[in-house]
Amino acid sequence: MSPIDKPADRDGAREAILGKVRKSLGIDGQSGARDAVVERRIERPVRHLTPARVLKPKADLEALFAATLAAQFSTVLPVAEFSDVPGAVATYLRQTNLSGRLGIGSDPLLEALAWNGEPGITLVPGRAAADTEVGVSRAIAGAAETGTLFLASGPENPVTLTFMPATHIVVITSDDIVGPYEDAFNVVRKLYGPGLMPRTLNLVSGPSRTADIGGKIVIGAHGPQRLAVVIVKSTAPAAT
């Protein structure tokens, strides 16, 4: 599947390393029991301890998700319907004096919205370019545990839109908000199949930041300086 040939690594490095590992573990030869343990663990992943903060009714999780994101230097824009998204985005951009040129992927829910009804908004489809100032993505899940958005790369959601523009806007429906990370991973498994992943799965919990200059926290490092999250309350998206 890879377009390139694997360069010849030193012959036998793989066998040598695995051999040393086995020797250190005191294993010689095959052991069916160990194989079975590993196979079972991969095929039926065990959940460990889930923090009590997410063992709550759905409505509380949605509130926790929004509150945690807001506490992490993000702007939360609640809207009632999917069709309200362009208006909320346009208002936010106007209020913050930002460009209305939006880099956007081919996500069917986002594409179907009536963006052209909003004066000042133009869509630039595809990946981000060096001069893309605002990127719009849709999250496939959100974990209330730490206000974390799950973004899967692909044509619907080019990964460069998440990292290159100074402003990132993420749309999520409240249906897709779950409690712990494990529930969000199950959403990924459902979409891609067990054991499979998009090229990149990005867990985003705020705008980029750094504390490398004298230990002081600065919001806005290499990635976006602003993160706005539009949370769509309606369970029935208008556009499908």
Next chain:
Amino acid sequence: MIPQTPEFKANARAALADPQLQRALSGLPTGLVAQRTSAKARLPEFEALRDVGRDVRNHALAHLDLYLETYEHNATAAGAVVHWAETGAEARDIISRICTEAGARIVTKGKSMISEEIGLNADLERQGFEVVETDLGEYLIQIRGETPSHIIAPAIHLTQDQVEADFRALHTHLPADRTLVEPAELVAEARGVLRQKFLSADVGITGANFLIAETGSSIIVTNEGNGDLTQSLARIHIVIASIDKVIPTLEDVTTLLRLLARSATGQEFTTYTTFSTGPRRPEDPDGPEEYHVVLLDNGRSELLGSEFSEVLRCIRCGACMNHCPVYNAVGGHAYGWVYPGPIGSVMTPALIGVKAGGHLPNASTFCGRCESVCPMKIPLPKLMRHWREAEFEQGLTPPRYRRGIALWAWFAKRPRLYHLAARFGIAALSAAGRGKGRFSWLPFASAWTRDRDLPAPQGRTFQQLWAETQRGVPR
């Protein structure tokens, strides 16, 4: 990097006398340490998660061969090219060959401690590649020609004034009269300079916090987003990871991620946690066309079977150094090699040998704070003690210490004499120290007291106090 580890004492003395460094280090207790404490307080399950995390790592390491094979199988199925390197030299060769075959000119890098371990930058630069560190802290030390002084905050030893001076000296294409007063202004300048590098890079190299066997993914955890720009904008993404990083499943890594950010920076979760699996897909508009993973052993497979195997649980959070009184006093450079602090004192002799690194475990007060905060519950003081023994056994302990230990052993085997001598010594010290409580200078021990105070004893030996307590004598 040539180890400067044998110079620890001289380095430490210089560090203590360096006002810039002392100012930079003074922020640790109110910064990372306090932030971890409050993050821990917000998660009642934190202590229980440490046990789970330790068990996950122990399980993964006990089946490391099988999880490595599973990881390789799943990563390859997703289009990754997996390489194996027994030594740092082999890893460097693999990486420089990929860069050469790609006709690369500019190589951007996300933060990776093992790339420091194997001296990757110097090697690539020797071959004519322009190597650009993109984590802000790594960039700051790269332009100064320094090495990281902390595993998660590599430039923690620098003050803002130093950064401003460096930027003014280096970024001469920018107006000389620009203002660089606020940290945000310095960050914005670095963002602009490095953005050009991201856009023109041919190869992007990142480390990996974890590898997932279940999905064949590599994971990076960053706050700046630099690792993601590194790996998404270059045509080729190379991941370098040590073999101990493999974790079975997403559920398993979740536990470790819950502990990592809280232990490291005191954040609830790091801003960006990115799972990468294979190169870009045929329909993808962005992402790298090639995705290579270099699995590096460099001594780990042998550590696995040794008395030091527990150190392989480390998730490189840095909590042990943040809480270490020695690290807080002298900073990371004094340790003289890549990994400072308690984890460095255990890893360094394992990686570069007892001869070069074996006395680092002596740079400890054995106060035990490192073990008490380590999210993976690694018994760091015990492991340091093992190294001290190894150093002593191999006759590498300096003669003065050996003579001292021999003298102590002679007394210790003669309890009556030991008590008598101890009683005499303690009484003398107590009388001399009365009213002061501590000594800042002692005859025959001036080298020790130059940088520390010795608390004056209270007049009786431990054995006397113990005997009195046993008899019920009120103190």
